[in-house]
Amino acid sequence: MHPIELTDANFEAEVLKSDKPVLVDFWAVWCGPCKMIAPFVEELAGEYEGKAKVGKLDVDNNPNTSTTYGIRSIPTILIFRDGKIVDQIVGAVSKQTLAQKLEAHLQPA
Numbered sequence: 001m002h003p004i005e006l007t008d009a010n011f012e013a014e015v016l017k018s019d020k021p022v023l024v025d026f027w028a029v030w031c032g033p034c035k036m037i038a039p040f041v042e043e044l045a046g047e048y049e050g051k052a053k054v055g056k057l058d059v060d061n062n063p064n065t066s067t068t069y070g071i072r073s074i075p076t077i078l079i080f081r082d083g084k085i086v087d088q089i090v091g092a093v094s095k096q097t098l099a100q101k102l103e104a105h106l107q108p109a
Helices: 011-016 032-047 063-068 095-103
Strands: 004-006 022-027 053-058 076-081 084-090
Touching: 004 011, 011 022, 011 053, 022 032, 022 095, 032 053, 032 095, 076 095, 084 095
Parallel strands: 004 053, 022 053
Antiparallel strands: 022 076, 076 084
16 A cells, blocks of 8 residues: 555645544655655555555645645654644654654554
């Protein structure tokens, strides 16, 4: 399974109204560190299918959402739960770090 392609148009429905935690990768085509973590994001989408959503939002094509969340450097990973940001990771990190952060928000609050 691939990450959901998020846009300004579908962000509310896919992320803010999701009944599962959502990991959102804010990225751009020209961003080197974004390319480094892209395979991890892909793998997590498959591994957490049914437990959480994983999506990618291209900051160049979706400026409204990027501005709303104050994305200044990429990659930035935001984890949402019940429509609110519950965690943030800035910069390229290991797949293990991403999985641990996401895992922490799967348990009932």
